[in-house]
Amino acid sequence: MKTTLEIAGISLSLRRYPLQNNESLQAWDAADEYLIDHLESMDLAENSHLLVLNDSFGAITCWASQKGVRVTTVNDSLLSQQSVEQNLTENALASEKVNLLSSVDTLPSDITLAVMKLPKNNRLLVWQLQQLSHLTNDSLVLVSGAKAKDIHTSTLKLFEKYLGTTTTSLAKKKSRLIFTQKEKHIERLPAATTSFEVPEYKLSLENHANVFSSESLDIAAYLMLEHIPQSEDIKNIIDLGCGNGVLSIQAARLNPQATITAVDESFMAVASAKLNLEKHGIDESRIHCLANNCLDGFEKNTADLVLCNPPFHQLHAVTDHIAWQMFCDARRVLEPNGRIVVIGNRHLGYHAKLKRLFGNAQVIASNQKFVIVEAQK
Numbered sequence: 001m002k003t004t005l006e007i008a009g010i011s012l013s014l015r016r017y018p019l020q021n022n023e024s025l026q027a028w029d030a031a032d033e034y035l036i037d038h039l040e041s042m043d044l045a046e047n048s049h050l051l052v053l054n055d056s057f058g059a060i061t062c063w064a065s066q067k068g069v070r071v072t073t074v075n076d077s078l079l080s081q082q083s084v085e086q087n088l089t090e091n092a093l094a095s096e097k098v099n100l101l102s103s104v105d106t107l108p109s110d111i112t113l114a115v116m117k118l119p120k121n122n123r124l125l126v127w128q129l130q131q132l133s134h135l136t137n138d139s140l141v142l143v144s145g146a147k148a149k150d151i152h153t154s155t156l157k158l159f160e161k162y163l164g165t166t167t168t169s170l171a172k173k174k175s176r177l178i179f180t181q182k183e184k185h186i187e188r189l190p191a192a193t194t195s196f197e198v199p200e201y202k203l204s205l206e207n208h209a210n211v212f213s214s215e216s217l218d219i220a221a222y223l224m225l226e227h228i229p230q231s232e233d234i235k236n237i238i239d240l241g242c243g244n245g246v247l248s249i250q251a252a253r254l255n256p257q258a259t260i261t262a263v264d265e266s267f268m269a270v271a272s273a274k275l276n277l278e279k280h281g282i283d284e285s286r287i288h289c290l291a292n293n294c295l296d297g298f299e300k301n302t303a304d305l306v307l308c309n310p311p312f313h314q315l316h317a318v319t320d321h322i323a324w325q326m327f328c329d330a331r332r333v334l335e336p337n338g339r340i341v342v343i344g345n346r347h348l349g350y351h352a353k354l355k356r357l358f359g360n361a362q363v364i365a366s367n368q369k370f371v372i373v374e375a376q377k
């Protein structure tokens with residue numbers, strides 16, 4: 001796997017963080033290279049302020065930083081943000097001219113050029129286009145890059161709808177660029193969240209644009225709601241990969257004596273979970289919502305219940321290593337006799353994984369598609 005990107009006369013060392021043994025995936029793609037080549041040809045003025053959206057591992061940010069221009073990079077993923085930071089440091093490019101923001105921060109108003117890696121999720125794309133449209137700089141140009149197969153006519157229509165005239169480049173190494181001239185201005189940004197109801201559980205859930213299953217309740221989460229443990233002995237609950245916080249709310253209602261720690265690596269998920277716990281009347285003193293990679297940095301033996309509906313992909317890569325990481329972290333953080341309750345597709349084999357790790361595991365519920373497995377430390 002290549003870790004050195006030779007481009008535009010410079011050499012960048014780029015890796016995906018957190019580092020993994022046997023990592024086989026490169027930290028940049030052909031669309032990053034196409035974007036960098038194009039930006040290089042634009043000959044940016046020294047006082048430019050570049051906005052970089054969704055730069056998963058920092059290739060574009062590192063390139064811009066070595067140019068000496070101001071850069072603001074926005075990611076929804078904490079892991080992406082950490083990768084950008086690490087890659088800047090590795091290349092001795094960290095400086096006060098580089099500003100890393102989360103997806104729930106307000107965009108700076110003095111952007112001179114915007115660069116976007118097309119997000120996988122259309123709701124996030126629309127939200128980001130709306131944010132750009134809301135900026136007052138009317139001469140703003142947006143250059144976006146993606147795999148050609150991910151750029152549809154409907155995608156381009158969104159750029160036209162929210163910003164203005166949009167054209168595309170020829171394909172190069174199966175990637176394409178999208179050029180948009182900002183001609184439209186949204187006076188007032190629409191609400192950052194949309195909501196849906198789950199009447200059976202009296203839930204009304206707010207969802208920022210990039211939250212998992214943001215338009216209806218995930219069917220696994222729905223099954224899990226019915227099987228959340230309830231006991232006076234439960235004092236500290238962790239909702240690991242909390243998404244919009246649906247499991248946190250139900251766990252908090254069933255266990256009114258317990259505190260709830262809702263953890264996700266998506267900033268929009270954490271913001272949604274916080275909003276939803278508050279909206280459902282869970283007292284602030286019982287809630288702790290944080291962006292974190294699994295349970296990195298959590299003290300051992302500090303929780304008695306971990307609830308987990310694990311992800312099976314990260315950014316664009318399909319993987320089960322995050323689920324495994326979550327289970328290993330949960331085992332460390334659980335007190336002796338503490339429990340983890342996990343839901344997953346049958347074919348993912350979580351039962352066997354938990355049994356290997358905890359020495360015990362039992363199926364507490366199942367349907368045709370999902371199983372809920374509990375293991376005790």
Ligand SMILES: C[S@@+](CC[C@H](N)C(=O)[O-])C[C@H]1O[C@@H](n2cnc3c(N)ncnc32)[C@H](O)[C@@H]1O
Pocket residue numbers: 212213218220221240241242243244245246247263264265266269292293294309310311312314322
């Ligand atoms: C299948 S969703 C479950 C969401 C919610 N708990 C539910 O049941 O609807 C998995 C969640 O794990 C989060 N996630 C992915 N990788 C993570 C990581 N390394 N650390 C923490 N959370 C992560 C995702 O952002 C996503 O919100």
